[in-house]
Amino acid sequence: MREITADHMKDMARGAAVLGTGGGGDPYIGRLLAQQALERNGPVSLVDVDEVPDDALVVPTAFMGAPTVMVEKLPSGEETIRALRALEELLGRPVTHTVSIEAGGVNSMIPFVAAAELGLPLIDADGMGRAFPELQMLLPTLGGIRATPMALADERGNDLTLRTVDNAWAERLARSATVEMGCSAAVSLYALTGAQVKEHMVRGTMTLCERLGTTIREAARSHADPVQAATDVLGGRRVFTGKIVDVRRGTAAGFVRGDAVLDGLDEDTGHSLEFAFQNENLVVRRDGEILASVPDLICVLDTDTGEPVTTEFLRYGLRVSVVVAPCDPRWRTPEGLALAGPGVFGYDHPYVPV
Amino acid sequence: MREITADHMKDMARGAAVLGTGGGGDPYIGRLLAQQALERNGPVSLVDVDEVPDDALVVPTAFMGAPTVMVEKLPSGEETIRALRALEELLGRPVTHTVSIEAGGVNSMIPFVAAAELGLPLIDADGMGRAFPELQMLLPTLGGIRATPMALADERGNDLTLRTVDNAWAERLARSATVEMGCSAAVSLYALTGAQVKEHMVRGTMTLCERLGTTIREAARSHADPVQAATDVLGGRRVFTGKIVDVRRGTAAGFVRGDAVLDGLDEDTGHSLEFAFQNENLVVRRDGEILASVPDLICVLDTDTGEPVTTEFLRYGLRVSVVVAPCDPRWRTPEGLALAGPGVFGYDHPYVPV
Structure with a gap:
């Protein structure tokens, strides 16, 4: 476990956007969101996968939609919290950890916002080791983990929840709702136990993001x-x-x-x-x-x-x-x-x- | 209060389709659905608005979508029950009555299915005195009643719930979900108290449907x-x-x-x-x-x-x-x-x- 502060965000967002392979959101927006949340609430505890109890209730948070829209209709922490709380209500027990679903300039940072605002530890992992456009494209899907129950929230105050027969249907219904909400929405989905995180997520992604971001910054500064x-x-x-x-x-x-x-x-x-x-x-x-x-x-x-x-x-x-x-x-x-x-x-x- | 049996359904569906003004669904499909449910479960109690306690929890049931699709992708009681149960879960207390949201060949009959399957009394009323295509077009909207929380269910087993900032947003988000679900979905929405039913619904609609249906049949039979x-x-x-x-x-x-x-x-x-x-x-x-x-x-x-x-x-x-x-x-x-x-x-x- 280590404490992550607002000062880490710039490197981490840069590295996350590299792993985002073009998607996952703009790292400038992502780091501003996370920096504000960390400055307001203090540091977030980043915990190793092995530190997570097997019976932990881990709820990922992310933004869904077209990144072209997210640079004009900025994501906010407010709808992220609403999405997480709506999913927590469906699950009927308190969330213990949050985690990133994919690496990306926004989607690696949103979990910091949720962690900071709600005082939750963040797990050093993600669900892909990169970013993918559709929500069923997650390693936990390969492990039989359900994307739903799932919650979506928009900036107006509209909330939507889903229970679907498979993860492809979760993508279909969530995508059409996201389009109607203006092509971006906060989502909370793929609730996992700690044991499932250990088996089905990619370990160390946040640390890799930071190392990538730091390496790029230092090489550029030293004219390497x-x-x-x-x-x-x-x-x-x-x-x-x-x-x-x-x-x-x-x-x-x-x-x-x-x-x-x-x-x-x-x-x-x-x-x-x-x-x-x-x-x-x-x-x-x-x-x-x-x-x-x-x-x-x-x-x-x-x-x-x-x-x-x-x-x-x-x-x-x-x-x-x-x-x-x-x-x-x-x-x-x-x-x-x-x-x-x-x-x-x-x-x-x-x-x-x- | 009076008992309604499967034998009443043909006249009632016919009259409901007259008030449906072209929409509200095919009365042949509607009455078959209701007849099956009533034959399986026995009669349904149709109660006057004045018989409903002010603190009753009244949850309407209906089908949303394009009637052209509903004649090929038939509505079923199964998703109607799922939608009502999903809304009941959101409300956190047991539903005491169901009611029709609009007059129509299917949408006046679906509440009979829910009432018969769940043993609920059905209120002799509806929310429009006719049918309208969009879900915010309901007299309770004029009275400030919220369409949400709302639940949708499809025939595959997908469930969706909504909490929206207004009834127009409920229509937007529910419509796009309905389209994705194949242009028809069971819905449960506009939960009301008994007192709100008395103030904001149209009284006696089911009885009017039956009278219309009976009158047409008898006139046709007697060559009037x-x-x-x-x-x-x-x-x-x-x-x-x-x-x-x-x-x-x-x-x-x-x-x-x-x-x-x-x-x-x-x-x-x-x-x-x-x-x-x-x-x-x-x-x-x-x-x-x-x-x-x-x-x-x-x-x-x-x-x-x-x-x-x-x-x-x-x-x-x-x-x-x-x-x-x-x-x-x-x-x-x-x-x-x-x-x-x-x-x-x-x-x-x-x-x-x-």
């Missing part, structure tokens, strides 16, 4: 190569350095979808790279050939600063590097690929591990 | 004019007799919308009549001139049999008569017209009372 430094922490591979020359992006049905094209610079001059996204980056092609795809991580970083570039901030002229890195091994099983492999997103090519 | 007999019970006016020559109908966004054109027969030969609907009939024009509109009742009846013709069964060649009748006087107040007058449905003409 921040992209290379991040790549080393991820155990990944830099596949391209270039300039964004085209971005197509649309927000519909509760997601932002699109693709971007890069012209190569430096050693990649004369080559082209293209990647597609649905909130998160899905597939990356170099000169038309597939280099990597979900469930592996495809991270877009600012070449000079190493700062992660989320989907909503892709723009013409930006000089970025693309790094690919291996996902949690559970995503590479047949069951994992059936839940979040390329075929799920409509690609007919087989998954080739990074 | 069943349309005239129904018109007399409604205190309305027959405005047209003709043959349907055109129907446009589409199911989208959880409603069926469209319009129909009639060529006149008998004394209306040479004239034309047109009416538009959104689940329910909204506006009727004779030779282009508005004869009646919401919130007044526009009823389409089979000319020979007097049977009500709901929106989903309008078809070329059908010989029908159109009857208009006055709505509950509370709908004619400025507040009532602001909730369900022609302007709400996009018409710019003023309301002219029948």
Whole structure:
């Protein structure tokens, strides 16, 4: 267990947005939200998975929706608390811990807001080891854990709860409600016991986020190569350095979808790279050939600063590097690929591990 | 109080579908559902509004969605019970009575199913004195009664609950969930006390349904004019007799919308009549001139049999008569017209009372 203060948030949000692979929300908004909550309420206890009692009641908190919308309709702690309390009421017993459902600039920070406001410990883990666009795409789903009961809350004061027959139905009904609520909503779902967290979540994600964020900041400050430094922490591979020359992006049905094209610079001059996204980056092609795809991580970083570039901030002229890195091994099983492999997103090519 | 058996259902469903003004569901499906429930569980006690204790907890039950879908995806008692139970759980105390939210071939019958299955008395009333397409269009809304907490249930086993800031938001969120659930869902909403029923509901609706249904059957059997007999019970006016020559109908966004054109027969030969609907009939024009509109009742009846013709069964060649009748006087107040007058449905003409 260690105490996390507002001072940690900038590095942690930066690293979370790297693991967010384009999605999971804007780290600037995420860290501001968490910093305010931590300054108001004092530090949050970050506990290791092994420190969590097996009978703990762990309730994750997150924001659902299109990140393009969340930069204009800002998430707030108020609806996060309402969503968590609504789920707690359904469960009929007090929540003991909160945790992040996915790594991302907003979705790794929202649990800090809930933890700070409610005085709950936060578990050093997440449900994916990255971010994915749909709520059933969580390692606990592979372990048979139900997403519901689930609660959604919007900024107006509307609350909604769900009990569904499976996690895909939770995604369908929650997505349509999120769209109606203005394309973003606070959610609380996948209530777990401590024992289930130990078995089905990814350990150490918050610490990895912080290490990634710190490494990038320090490399940039010391004029080292921040992209290379991040790549080393991820155990990944830099596949391209270039300039964004085209971005197509649309927000519909509760997601932002699109693709971007890069012209190569430096050693990649004369080559082209293209990647597609649905909130998160899905597939990356170099000169038309597939280099990597979900469930592996495809991270877009600012070449000079190493700062992660989320989907909503892709723009013409930006000089970025693309790094690919291996996902949690559970995503590479047949069951994992059936839940979040390329075929799920409509690609007919087989998954080739990074 | 009187006992209602399966034998009453055919007349009651027929009359309810007349008051449903095109919507509220198919009376054939409605009566089959209610008959089965009454045969299985015995009769239901129909109680007068004045017999309901002021502190009763009254929970209405209904089906929400597009009637065109409900004739293929049949409503069932199972999800009705789940919706009522989910709302009861939210309210935290036992339901004492159920009631119909609107008059309609299905929506007047569903409360009989709930009453029979759960052994609850049914109140002789409804929330509109007719049917309307959107859930906030209820007299209790005018009285400041909240539609939420509200529960929805589908046939797969998915349950959803809502607490919204107003009844228009309840409609928005429930409608999008209904669409996702396949365009029909069981709902339970507008929990009321007995005192609120006395003040804000329409008294005697179930008895009126039965009287209308009986009158039409008896007139048809004795070769009298069943349309005239129904018109007399409604205190309305027959405005047209003709043959349907055109129907446009589409199911989208959880409603069926469209319009129909009639060529006149008998004394209306040479004239034309047109009416538009959104689940329910909204506006009727004779030779282009508005004869009646919401919130007044526009009823389409089979000319020979007097049977009500709901929106989903309008078809070329059908010989029908159109009857208009006055709505509950509370709908004619400025507040009532602001909730369900022609302007709400996009018409710019003023309301002219029948």
